[in-house]
Amino acid sequence: MATDPSDPAEYVEAVLDLVERIPPGRVMSYGAIAEALAPRFGRGGARRVGTIMALHGGSVAWYRVVNASGRTPPGHELAARRRLLAEGVAFRGERVDMARHAWFPDE
DNA sequence: GGGGTGACCCAGT
């Protein structure tokens, strides 16, 4: 079906689809996204998710995706911070308070 | 076939 691991485009779609499901005020790390899709696609990794976001993130809520440390993507720190603050996400200095806002599809 | 690159991650210092 649409989840054909042999088609790279399907993985991209799955990543973007998952990002769209992140509730406002919550965030996910690149690694967490890779982990969440692992059962379905098996392949991929945090690094790949990052590349996908860099290329196609513009069409989704890219600012809800941060690295494992809670840092916002390079070059977009200000924009990400503004949007996240507007959604009620707490910051600790320059990073998101992951312990408080990290989200996982299971919820 | 070989080597460099990247919106990553983790452990060690």
Place this chain on the structure above:
DNA sequence: TACTGGGCCACCC
């Protein structure tokens, strides 16, 4: 907290 080194995987020359 910051920096370093190793591992990771797909993509591009």
